[in-house]
Amino acid sequence: MQIGPYTLPNPVFVAPMAGVTDRPFRQLCRAFGAGYAVSEMVTSRPDLWASLKTSRRANHEGEPGPIAVQIAGTEAQMMADAARYNIDRGAQIIDINMGCPAKKVCNKWAGSALMQDEPLALEIISAVVEAALPHGVPVTLKMRTGWCETEKNALALALAAQDAGVQMVTVHGRTREQGYKGQAEYHTVAAVKAALQIPVVANGDIDSPEKARDVLRSTGADAVMVGRAAQGSPWIFREIVHFLATGEHLATPLVAEVRRALLGHLQDHYGLYGEYTGVRSARKHIGWYVRALPGGEAFRDHMNTLDSAAQQLAAVSAYLDGLASQMDRLPAPRAQAALETWQ
Numbered sequence: 001m002q003i004g005p006y007t008l009p010n011p012v013f014v015a016p017m018a019g020v021t022d023r024p025f026r027q028l029c030r031a032f033g034a035g036y037a038v039s040e041m042v043t044s045r046p047d048l049w050a051s052l053k054t055s056r057r058a059n060h061e062g063e064p065g066p067i068a069v070q071i072a073g074t075e076a077q078m079m080a081d082a083a084r085y086n087i088d089r090g091a092q093i094i095d096i097n098m099g100c101p102a103k104k105v106c107n108k109w110a111g112s113a114l115m116q117d118e119p120l121a122l123e124i125i126s127a128v129v130e131a132a133l134p135h136g137v138p139v140t141l142k143m144r145t146g147w148c149e150t151e152k153n154a155l156a157l158a159l160a161a162q163d164a165g166v167q168m169v170t171v172h173g174r175t176r177e178q179g180y181k182g183q184a185e186y187h188t189v190a191a192v193k194a195a196l197q198i199p200v201v202a203n204g205d206i207d208s209p210e211k212a213r214d215v216l217r218s219t220g221a222d223a224v225m226v227g228r229a230a231q232g233s234p235w236i237f238r239e240i241v242h243f244l245a246t247g248e249h250l251a252t253p254l255v256a257e258v259r260r261a262l263l264g265h266l267q268d269h270y271g272l273y274g275e276y277t278g279v280r281s282a283r284k285h286i287g288w289y290v291r292a293l294p295g296g297e298a299f300r301d302h303m304n305t306l307d308s309a310a311q312q313l314a315a316v317s318a319y320l321d322g323l324a325s326q327m328d329r330l331p332a333p334r335a336q337a338a339l340e341t342w343q
Contacts, residue, residue, distance in 0.1 A: 001035065001199065001223055003093055003168050004138030006066040010035035011223035012212065012240045014230055015203055016070045016095065016142070023059050024268035025285070028261065029230060030064060033238030035223070037068065038142075041097045044073025044082035056272060060090050068093035070142070074114070076127035083131040083139075094132050096125060096166075098143040098157075115157060115176065116147050122160050129165040140168040142203075145188040148177040158192045158200075169196065170225055173204035180228070190219040201225050207236075208333070209243030216244070232288025234261070252330040259320040262289055266313060275309045286316060293323060293330070 001008040014021060014029040016038040021029075026037040040057045060067045069091040071082045083094045098114045098121060114121040129139045141161050146152035158169045171192055173184030184204030193200040202221040206212050207229035215224055230236055235253050242250045253261075265285065270278035283304055290296035299319045306312050 003036075003066070003140065003199070005136070006092070006138070008035045008066075008223075010241045010244075011216075012237050012244070013037065013201060013223055013225040014237070015225045015227035016040055016097075017227055017231075019281075019284075020231060022056065022269075022272060023061070023063055024265055024272055025234075027063060027268065028265050029234045029237055032234040032236075032261075033241045034226075034230075034234075035237075035241075036066075038093075038095050039067075039069045041070045041072040042082065042086060044071050044075070044078045046078070046081065046085075058086060058089055059272065066092040068095055068140070070095040070097050071128070072097040073124070074120075076120075076123045079124050080127040080131035083128045083137075084135075087132065087135050087137050091137065093138050093140060094128060095140045095142055096128055098141060113147075113176070115143060115153060116151070118153065118157060118160070121157060122164060125161050125166060126164045133165070138167040139165065140170070141166045142170040142172070144172050144174060144176050145185070146175050148175050151175075152188060154188050155191050155195060158196055162196050162198050166198065168199045168201065170201035170203050173202070186215055186219045189215075189221055193220045193222075199223065203227065206240075209240045209249065212240045213244060232285065232291060252332055254329050255320060255324040255327060258289070258330060259317070259324070262286070262316060262320070263313060266309075266316065270309050279307060279309055279312055282312065286312070290319070292333075294326070295319070295323075 001011050012034060013036040014026065014034045018040050021037065021040050030037055042057050058069065067090050069086045071079060071086065071094060073079045073082060086094065114124065125141065132139050143154060143157060145154045152175065154171055161169060169192060171189045173186050173189055186202060189200065189202045199222040201223045202215050202219050203225035206215060206224045206226045212224045215221065226236060239250050266282055269282050273281055286303055287300045290299055303312065303315050306315055
């Protein structure tokens with residue numbers, strides 16, 4: 001798997017997710033086997049570049065390369081400037097966001113809303129490619145299948161993006177109208193892959209090794225991108241990579257390994273956000289880790305009452321120590337009655 005000059009170790013990527021894929025989470029996913037990670041989307045508005053929120057999202061200290069930064073916006077020149085700004089701060093790959101379905105993004109005609117205006121979308125793509133080219137920085141594109149069921153234009157936009165110099169396209173198998181509801185479809189991903197010469201990545205509902213294998217087979221995609229399934233289960237990347245290589249399942253993680261990973265994640269999280277914000281924003285991550293574990297719901301409710309890093313770390317340690325006294329490994333995922341199929 002190649003993006004410009006960068007050879008990636010495997011075709012299993014972590015998706016950019018606002019409020020989730022900050023530097024600590026990206027590094028954790030990479031440590032658990034993700035072959036590639038893209039930052040949370042960074043605004044193209046220059047008046048916000050100095051804000052604390054944007055500076056945290058643009059923080060790549062100690063992060064292994066290639067460093068990929070996703071930018072979002074509605075004006076070609078502003079997006080080009082944002083590409084240059086992030087390249088100057090270490091970005092080695094620039095990803096254009098045309099996939100975010102959030103209302104607060106789409107209401108400003110950014111994210112997946114740009115798919116409704118192909119001329120503007122192409123103008124932005126061309127401007128970003130032109131800005132990145134002198135630096136030797138590849139540009140990639142993440143998008144949806146279209147705005148709604150009757151307006152699916154991913155194929156047309158992907159072809160135009162390829163002609164403009166984009167070096168990889170990721171397609172989430174839902175329209176903007178769907179948000180994250182229903183099931184992702186992969187026909188559109190397959191059609192895009194069949195028509196393009198550049199790498200194509202399939203995204204949407206990749207939540208198990210079997211699903212990753214089946215999506216790769218059915219679409220012919222070069223890689224899969226995992227989003228929500230990695231929340232609280234970052235080891236899903238090594239599970240998928242191992243399964244794709246061997247056809248066999250890895251054992252579930254040891255409770256002791258999960259304890260080390262979660263406590264290390266929390267320490268990195270506090271380091272980036274500071275104690276006050278870090279403790280509060282870490283609650284969702286802790287909740288994801290414990291949601292399917294014995295006593296997880298009660299522990300999450302208790303943990304949400306704690307206000308200091310020391311209390312949070314102590315509570316997590318005690319909970320997982322108690323779990324380790326009952327079992328060596330995490331419980332196996334619930335068996336599915338039947339694998340999903342796609343027409």
